[in-house]
Amino acid sequence: MTDGPAAPGGDQVPDAAAPRNGDALERGEPTSSPTQPSGSQPLRGRKLGDRRVRVERPQATYFRYAGEGVVRAKAKASEPTGQADRVWFNVRAVLFGRPLATEQDIEERLPKWKALAILSSDAISSSAYAPAEILTVLVLGGVAALTLGFEVAVAIALLLAIVAFSYRQVGFAYPSGGGAYAVAGANLPKIFALVAASALLIDYVMTVAVSISSATDQIYSAVPALYPVRVEMAIVALLIILVGNLRGLRESGNIFALPTYLYIVSALIVVGAGLFKAYVMHDPAAHGFQASGLPPPVEPLTIFLLLRAFAGGSVALTGTEAIANGVPSFKPPEPKNAATTLVAMATLLAVIFLGFMAIAMAYGILPTVYPTKQSLPALVAQVSVGTGPLFFIFQGATAMILILAANTSFNAFPRLAAILARDRYFPGQFAFRGDRLAFNAGILLLAGIAGLLMIAFGADTHALIPLYSVGVFVSFTISQAGMVHHWYVEQGPGWRQRLVINAIGMTVTGIVAVVVAVIKFPHGAWLVVVLMPSIVVLMYLIHRQYRQSAEELALREDIVFGLPQRRRRVVVPIPGVNRAVVQAIQFGHTISDDVQAIFVTDDLEEGERVRERFAHQLPGVPLVIVESPYRQLVRPLVRYLDVMRTDPEEITVVLLPEWLPLHWWDRILHNRSAERIRQALVARPNTIVASVPYRRNL
Numbered sequence: 001m002t003d004g005p006a007a008p009g010g011d012q013v014p015d016a017a018a019p020r021n022g023d024a025l026e027r028g029e030p031t032s033s034p035t036q037p038s039g040s041q042p043l044r045g046r047k048l049g050d051r052r053v054r055v056e057r058p059q060a061t062y063f064r065y066a067g068e069g070v071v072r073a074k075a076k077a078s079e080p081t082g083q084a085d086r087v088w089f090n091v092r093a094v095l096f097g098r099p100l101a102t103e104q105d106i107e108e109r110l111p112k113w114k115a116l117a118i119l120s121s122d123a124i125s126s127s128a129y130a131p132a133e134i135l136t137v138l139v140l141g142g143v144a145a146l147t148l149g150f151e152v153a154v155a156i157a158l159l160l161a162i163v164a165f166s167y168r169q170v171g172f173a174y175p176s177g178g179g180a181y182a183v184a185g186a187n188l189p190k191i192f193a194l195v196a197a198s199a200l201l202i203d204y205v206m207t208v209a210v211s212i213s214s215a216t217d218q219i220y221s222a223v224p225a226l227y228p229v230r231v232e233m234a235i236v237a238l239l240i241i242l243v244g245n246l247r248g249l250r251e252s253g254n255i256f257a258l259p260t261y262l263y264i265v266s267a268l269i270v271v272g273a274g275l276f277k278a279y280v281m282h283d284p285a286a287h288g289f290q291a292s293g294l295p296p297p298v299e300p301l302t303i304f305l306l307l308r309a310f311a312g313g314s315v316a317l318t319g320t321e322a323i324a325n326g327v328p329s330f331k332p333p334e335p336k337n338a339a340t341t342l343v344a345m346a347t348l349l350a351v352i353f354l355g356f357m358a359i360a361m362a363y364g365i366l367p368t369v370y371p372t373k374q375s376l377p378a379l380v381a382q383v384s385v386g387t388g389p390l391f392f393i394f395q396g397a398t399a400m401i402l403i404l405a406a407n408t409s410f411n412a413f414p415r416l417a418a419i420l421a422r423d424r425y426f427p428g429q430f431a432f433r434g435d436r437l438a439f440n441a442g443i444l445l446l447a448g449i450a451g452l453l454m455i456a457f458g459a460d461t462h463a464l465i466p467l468y469s470v471g472v473f474v475s476f477t478i479s480q481a482g483m484v485h486h487w488y489v490e491q492g493p494g495w496r497q498r499l500v501i502n503a504i505g506m507t508v509t510g511i512v513a514v515v516v517a518v519i520k521f522p523h524g525a526w527l528v529v530v531l532m533p534s535i536v537v538l539m540y541l542i543h544r545q546y547r548q549s550a551e552e553l554a555l556r557e558d559i560v561f562g563l564p565q566r567r568r569r570v571v572v573p574i575p576g577v578n579r580a581v582v583q584a585i586q587f588g589h590t591i592s593d594d595v596q597a598i599f600v601t602d603d604l605e606e607g608e609r610v611r612e613r614f615a616h617q618l619p620g621v622p623l624v625i626v627e628s629p630y631r632q633l634v635r636p637l638v639r640y641l642d643v644m645r646t647d648p649e650e651i652t653v654v655l656l657p658e659w660l661p662l663h664w665w666d667r668i669l670h671n672r673s674a675e676r677i678r679q680a681l682v683a684r685p686n687t688i689v690a691s692v693p694y695r696r697n698l
Helices: 018-027 083-096 102-108 112-119 121-128 130-146 149-173 179-187 190-222 224-246 249-280 303-317 334-363 376-385 389-422 440-456 461-467 470-490 495-523 525-553 579-589 604-617 634-643 664-669 673-681
Strands: 010-013 039-044 051-056 063-067 070-073 568-573 595-601 623-627 651-659 687-694
Touching: 112 121, 112 249, 112 334, 112 389, 121 130, 121 190, 121 249, 121 303, 121 334, 121 389, 130 149, 130 303, 130 334, 130 376, 130 461, 149 179, 149 303, 149 334, 149 470, 149 495, 179 190, 179 389, 179 470, 190 224, 190 376, 190 389, 190 440, 190 461, 190 470, 190 525, 224 389, 224 440, 249 334, 249 376, 249 389, 303 470, 303 495, 334 376, 376 389, 389 440, 461 525, 470 495, 470 525, 495 525, 568 579, 579 595, 579 651, 579 687, 595 604, 595 634, 604 623, 623 634, 634 673, 651 673, 673 687
Parallel strands: 568 595, 568 651, 595 623, 651 687
Antiparallel strands: 010 051, 039 051, 063 070
């Protein structure tokens, strides 16, 4: 059997398949389904039995048959056709990567080692600034207060263990993600879920601003000359994170994994070396805090001062909930992998945080102020490993993980916003994924707000800290309260033990939330306390608007709709006689036999000229000239439609002929009158407004 060359875009089916398609053609039967348009023709050769069918499938480039009545669009179908659009498409592909199909989401899931880098960087990196916040407060009470710094740190580490263990249960109970919002929404009145969501949204924004600002601290601690450009450095870092996240989750993991693990390893080396020198080698420099080297105390040592230090250091717990919120980001089995990662994160954070505090206590280290400003991690590293290459490696790794810690929020904020959008408490566009399966709207909003905060506060970590951690402890408390209710209602195996764990977490985090809010209130936390209810009110307003729209569009399921019975009249406002007008009028005749053109003009002589040409080229179509001596276009047209309505139930279909320019720059040469008419008629009762675009084919 001899096969000839296939035609472009066609497939040749050899003799084994030929009888089916060929016979169908001979019988006059269709050879393809309605959703799979194709043409085929039988081909006969010179030899007996040399017969085949060539099947033409022009749709094969763009679509794939997926079942009866279903076609699946290929990547080619989503590519732009215009030259300018193609250029922009290619630019985006270079910057952010090629579009990903929805089923590739499972390929974008994270293994545990990448998830630790992406979802834990916020919590682990807080060890770089949380110890400094404790010591900055305790120094106000002199040596007596500073000697209690490690005890305060231990209390925070115990709180971390309670929160981490509690959130481990959240991940197993609610593997679909959402964290405090999902837990509260399923178990508590909706107001609690919205309060938790607003608190988390604020905390995610603050995580970005504080983490990146703290990263600039580490940079100019190593290179003091860069202090004047700290805001510019912060904005550049924010843009790098923004682009990385717009490229997609897996690419973010590739970018962020190395700096995270470099920080973990170098921090553990610094902690190990410092503790060995101070407590094993008994370094003579490890003499603790000396009154002679401190400013005189300005406050007495009271429980209030210790609570202020505890509130400052509690920023170490921010980001702990990110893993429970991001369970769907893990590879299967998602809950188990998330739980393992959460334990690893909490352990690493506690070791590094307590290690930094122990070395600072041993060597009497306090963070300094500009012009000799150096961060606490920089000072700890100097006494532990000196100022050689390892010091600069550690400082670079600390700066990078702090920059990348913002990525935790760039993963969690858009995902929470998407969940809120699906529940109709956020604008719907926040639920849509971009080409790279990322929630682009949430990513861009987060970057914009965080950037404005850093500019407003001069990328000053200490100035931003008072706004931090209030929201996260509110969400901790609400989440644990929801889990208590969950275990009490479910009462599955071991429910009493689980209930006790979450009840302890609820009590402890609730107390801490009150302490942090009260202590930090005069220092800026009042802004967060005001913002949270404001965001809740805004979400309620958005939800009410969506609910009202849904009620107006709702249909009773028992109603069956037939063909329309109401009379329809088609009106075509025209700017003259041209191809676009002719196309609109011809289309109007497919809708109704009652088609009327309207020409609004301030020049009656011009109107008569249009009437003569219109009657010649479009005979049988009535034309009404509306003279407008006040040179208005839209209002006289609307008034004419109103006064000519004889039947209040009649449907008026207004067809707007529109010429589409070939190039974007041509649009500025046109007055967009069709858009103005559309805006005026869109809310008119019993009126349908439709555009009939015309564009010259090249």
